[in-house]
């Protein structure tokens with residue numbers, strides 16, 4: 327059983343967790359500088375990311391991305407921090423955990439742009455679209471980018487009709503489950519097993535088969551790390 331994205335361990339040794347700060351390193355869009363030239367500078371941010379990745383050769387980059395949950399316009403510093411970190415991930419061939427609340431189209435475009443600029447993109451490099459909740463129109467682009475989509479606790483909400491419809495359309499070999507467990511939501515955060523069971527029901531699949539599938543997907547996603 328794999329929780330593909332969380333910030334805090336649930337402490338269950340039978341669950342493999344991909345934890346930000348242990349398996350992934352990067353500056354979250356909420357913590358990114360807002361204006362250009364603001365602290366931390368993009369150079370500082372880039373060198374600390376390179377240091378963390380050098381010290382953790384099996385780790386990925388994330389969660390990084392863009393965000394329009396807190397304000398409508400994306401601050402230029404946030405965009406610059408995202409693209410600088412994404413470029414390092416592409417250069418080093420590390421798996422990337424992406425955040426794109428209310429601006430997934432822009433995140434997909436940025437990934438395409440940075441990959442297009444890369445001197446030598448690694449063919450196996452993979453991207454995790456975490457907390458993805460946009461309609462299914464972007465799914466083919468995500469698949470083409472060697473992307474995975476992780477389904478979260480929202481799947482347990484019977485009223486989340488669009489989210490459930492999206493979850494049915496994600497190809498099986500691109501599917502992951504996550505809790506996005508954090509300090510703030512730890513108390514009411516459902517177990518990743520509940521998320522898996524909810525997703526199996528929505529997709530009309532067996533829980534054991536879906537567990538095996540999502541475990542294999544997580545394995546493939548993390549194994550996309552290139553040898554240094």
Ligand SMILES: [Zn+2]
Nearest residue numbers: 331333389506
């Ligand atoms: Zn997160």
